[in-house]
Amino acid sequence: MDELTALLASTIRNATPLAFAALGGLFSERSGVINIGLEGMMLISAFAGVAGAQGSGSTVFGLLVALAVGLLFGLVHAVASITFEADQIISGIAINLLALGGTGLLMVLFFGSGGTSPRIEPFSRIDIPLLADIPIVGAIFSQSVLVYLLYALVPITWWVLYRSRFGLRLRAVGEVPEAVDTAGVNVFRLRYIGVGLSGMLAGLGGAFLSMSLLSAFTEGMTNGRGFIALAALIFGRWNPVGAFAAALLFGFAQAVVFRGGIGFTVPQEFIEMFPYLLVIVALVGFGGRAVPPAASGQPYRKE
Amino acid sequence: MLEMRGVTKAFGSTVANDSIDLELRKGEIHGLLGENGAGKSTLVKILYGLYKADEGEIYIDGEPAGITTPSDAVDRGIGMVHQHFMLVPTLSVAENVVLGAEPGQGPRLDIAAAERAVRDLSERYGLRVDPTANVGHLSVGVQQRVEVLKTLYRDARILVLDEPTAVLTPQETDELFTVLRGFVDEGLSIILITHKLGELLGVSDRITVIRDGKVVDTVVTSETDEAELARLMVGREVVLQVAKEDVEAGDVRMEASDLIVDGASGEAVSGVGLEIRSGEILGVAGVDGNGQVELAEALAGVRQPRSGRIELAGEDVTALDSAAMRARGLAYVPEDRGGKGLVGEFTLAENFVLKTYRRSMFSKIGWLLRNAIRAFARRRIDAFDVRPPNPQASAASLSGGNQQKVIVARELAGEPDVLIANQPTRGVDVGAIEFIHGQLLEQRERGAAILLISLELDEIRQLADRIAVMYDGRIVGEIDAADATDEQLGLWMAGRGGPDEDQPTGDDRVRS
Numbered sequence: 001m002d003e004l005t006a007l008l009a010s011t012i013r014n015a016t017p018l019a020f021a022a023l024g025g026l027f028s029e030r031s032g033v034i035n036i037g038l039e040g041m042m043l044i045s046a047f048a049g050v051a052g053a054q055g056s057g058s059t060v061f062g063l064l065v066a067l068a069v070g071l072l073f074g075l076v077h078a079v080a081s082i083t084f085e086a087d088q089i090i091s092g093i094a095i096n097l098l099a100l101g102g103t104g105l106l107m108v109l110f111f112g113s114g115g116t117s118p119r120i121e122p123f124s125r126i127d128i129p130l131l132a133d134i135p136i137v138g139a140i141f142s143q144s145v146l147v148y149l150l151y152a153l154v155p156i157t158w159w160v161l162y163r164s165r166f167g168l169r170l171r172a173v174g175e176v177p178e179a180v181d182t183a184g185v186n187v188f189r190l191r192y193i194g195v196g197l198s199g200m201l202a203g204l205g206g207a208f209l210s211m212s213l214l215s216a217f218t219e220g221m222t223n224g225r226g227f228i229a230l231a232a233l234i235f236g237r238w239n240p241v242g243a244f245a246a247a248l249l250f251g252f253a254q255a256v257v258f259r260g261g262i263g264f265t266v267p268q269e270f271i272e273m274f275p276y277l278l279v280i281v282a283l284v285g286f287g288g289r290a291v292p293p294a295a296s297g298q299p300y301r302k303e
Numbered sequence: 304m305l306e307m308r309g310v311t312k313a314f315g316s317t318v319a320n321d322s323i324d325l326e327l328r329k330g331e332i333h334g335l336l337g338e339n340g341a342g343k344s345t346l347v348k349i350l351y352g353l354y355k356a357d358e359g360e361i362y363i364d365g366e367p368a369g370i371t372t373p374s375d376a377v378d379r380g381i382g383m384v385h386q387h388f389m390l391v392p393t394l395s396v397a398e399n400v401v402l403g404a405e406p407g408q409g410p411r412l413d414i415a416a417a418e419r420a421v422r423d424l425s426e427r428y429g430l431r432v433d434p435t436a437n438v439g440h441l442s443v444g445v446q447q448r449v450e451v452l453k454t455l456y457r458d459a460r461i462l463v464l465d466e467p468t469a470v471l472t473p474q475e476t477d478e479l480f481t482v483l484r485g486f487v488d489e490g491l492s493i494i495l496i497t498h499k500l501g502e503l504l505g506v507s508d509r510i511t512v513i514r515d516g517k518v519v520d521t522v523v524t525s526e527t528d529e530a531e532l533a534r535l536m537v538g539r540e541v542v543l544q545v546a547k548e549d550v551e552a553g554d555v556r557m558e559a560s561d562l563i564v565d566g567a568s569g570e571a572v573s574g575v576g577l578e579i580r581s582g583e584i585l586g587v588a589g590v591d592g593n594g595q596v597e598l599a600e601a602l603a604g605v606r607q608p609r610s611g612r613i614e615l616a617g618e619d620v621t622a623l624d625s626a627a628m629r630a631r632g633l634a635y636v637p638e639d640r641g642g643k644g645l646v647g648e649f650t651l652a653e654n655f656v657l658k659t660y661r662r663s664m665f666s667k668i669g670w671l672l673r674n675a676i677r678a679f680a681r682r683r684i685d686a687f688d689v690r691p692p693n694p695q696a697s698a699a700s701l702s703g704g705n706q707q708k709v710i711v712a713r714e715l716a717g718e719p720d721v722l723i724a725n726q727p728t729r730g731v732d733v734g735a736i737e738f739i740h741g742q743l744l745e746q747r748e749r750g751a752a753i754l755l756i757s758l759e760l761d762e763i764r765q766l767a768d769r770i771a772v773m774y775d776g777r778i779v780g781e782i783d784a785a786d787a788t789d790e791q792l793g794l795w796m797a798g799r800g801g802p803d804e805d806q807p808t809g810d811d812r813v814r815s
Contacts, residue, residue: 160410163411163412163414164410164411164412165405165407165410165411165412166410167412168394168398168401168402168405168412169402169403171391171393171394172391172394172398172402175391175392175393175394176389176390176392178387178389179389179390179391179399179402180402180403181373182351182353182373182383182385182389183373183389183402183403183404183453184372184373184374184377184403184404185402185403294392
């Protein structure tokens with residue numbers, strides 16, 4: 001019983017950063033901009049959150065810094081790929097490399113050495129009265145405040161995408177930007193908003209890693225989560241609910257690894273490969289043909 | 304109602320519009336006629352705010368229109384149906400119609416109100432369409448209705464249609480024109496762009512003819528005829544009828560049976576059988592996207608069919624690639640000259656030997672014989688009157704008509720036994736069309752077996768000896784050209800009246 005509760009709690013904790021980043025990827029790719037820079041945006045924001053919290057003594061302030069830095073990196077990607085029509089893959093790789101090298105350098109500048117930062121006060125766990133007391137399922141309602149934010153963001157994102165004006169335009173601009181342009185809507189503005197939101201959401205994912213899951217920044221701590229989030233987005237068919245479900249699946253795989261394996265003896269390295277293998281199997285095996293937004297990857301150029 | 308005065312627009316050194324005057328009266332259908340590249344599309348793109356004119360003014364109801372963006376144009380009551388539809392296939396009809404001017408409070412999108420608005424408009428104007436249908440599943444004719452509804456939803460008073468009939472069957476064209484006449488009765492004014500002069504005579508009130516970016520004349524439709532319009536459009540007398548010799552069809556040169564071919568999104572050709580005889584042109588008509596491209600590519604050896612059999616002069620060639628097909632006397636003119644026919648950055652000489660450079664006359668032990676290649680290119684350029692007559696010019700620098708001549712010149716160089724030509728005259732000027740038609744007929748008289756695929760029904764009817772109509776990956780009807788009528792062919796093009804008449808057509812979700 002306790003074991004199951006712990007596994008469920010761990011699944012949610014591991015899925016949360018993936019889900020935040022996947023929702024971020026959704027806003028970017030639905031607008032027609034591929035964002036493989038999610039990994040870097042998560043990493044730099046994970047650092048920014050800790051640095052902000054250290055500097056001010058306030059965890060909430062740290063979170064705001066993380067969001068701002070996520071937005072900033074999102075806008076860097078937007079400027080490169082929307083305004084200057086750079087290759088979106090290259091721009092994303094550049095952001096990942098910049099975040100990796102940049103956080104290493106900033107660690108030395110801010111904290112005097114690389115490796116792991118000093119500890120901060122993390123976001124505390126909040127038990128929802130009554131609900132948290134339910135056996136096993138209670139684990140869903142005994143989480144960090146950021147997890148509850150995620151619970152809210154999934155339906156909100158769904159509503160924005162399918163029930164709002166902005167969502168209709170966003171869905172259209174990722175498919176046929178010319179149709180949006182001739183309808184009198186600014187394509188560039190829509191895409192900037194999409195990619196900007198993407199950076200902020202990836203930033204939330206990064207902040208969760210360093211300020212809730214752990215309580216310090218460690219170099220390279222995202223460890224491929226940005227890419228797994230992309231896989232969750234694809235596996236979830238660019239749909240917020242689907243992406244969240246896929247993130248839970250991948251989070252479950254990680255939880256199994258962290259909780260010491262699957263019951264029989266295999267080398268530890270194989271167990272650690274498991275989440276990534278699952279990503280591949282999910283994408284090629286059960287995914288069927290995933291069709292991305294038609295215009296993703298292509299810069300829009302007005303005649 | 305609308306007046307354009309002295310509108311001029313240049314792209315680099317090419318003047319697309321040279322001081323154009325156009326006047327649209329309230330409640331008229333005004334035809335804008337001109338060849339491909341005459342500057343019609345440029346002019347209406349300026350009107351719609353997609354291009355900025357270098358000079359000239361636009362007045363609506365006597366006032367300067369001040370249009371710099373498409374939303375300005377929409378605000379001034381101009382609606383445009385683009386040649387390439389501006390529709391999002393993954394969205395519903397209602398979502399497409401309201402995009403950019405959505406009903407609802409605050410950030411909320413009221414999709415029920417959008418569907419109601421579309422239903423009201425479609426009933427009022429007789430444009431039948433299901434507001435909840437997914438646009439990607441609709442036939443082109445219905446998609447066009449959605450485009451028209453978009454403009455009506457935005458209260459357009461001036462409607463501009465850019466080549467609206469290019470994608471329609473003859474019946475759909477008639478239906479569209481009936482709807483347009485209804486619009487005029489409701490007080491709308493319409494600019495109808497086309498390069499097909501025949502259809503303008505039936506529907507328009509006045510016609511402005513544009514040639515080389517200049518207005519040649521504006522005529523009253525009831526006071527003109529096809530010959531005069533053709534002369535104005537081309538600038539010289541045009542032979543409207545092609546002189547076709549009687550040629551006795553000979554042996555079967557190419558035969559295909561039960562061909563099933565996959566395209567980019569699933570099965571595109573679903574069991575086609577055909578035979579082409581020496582000395583005949585088999586015309587394949589049909590609306591774009593019904594499997595013509597995949598069929599041509601399979602026959603040419605460019606695309607491997609999933610199943611079925613292809614024979615060249617009795618030999619099973621189903622598994623062969625395009626080079627092997629070429630070696631057996633097959634030539635192929637693809638539909639996309641820039642993407643599949645030519646390498647734009649290469650010189651004309653290089654393009655002429657793209658498929659034959661390995662032959663001993665053009666290369667020795669891996670070295671290209673540049674002089675021989677250039678001499679060969681020069682001979683072909685002379686024979687086909689390619690301009691400029693320079694083998695070292697890059698293919699991309701040529702006009703569409705001359706690029707097409709280069710491809711046809713290359714493909715016909717080996718005197719092929721079988722020629723597969725997919726839309727050989729798409730988007731080229733009348734001079735090049737006449738020339739290419741002449742070449743096709745010459746090959747036919749020489750005894751070649753020719754498969755001519757075209758979206759232009761007139762072209763098929765002029766050149767072909769037999770006409771097959773493709774719909775949804777199948778040949779739904781075949782008839783001798785002499786017995787064919789536009790009505791019969793049009794029915795087949797719409798997937799009706801064929802052998803599978805009882806089957807639902809699936810993608811034509813019209814509510815009737």
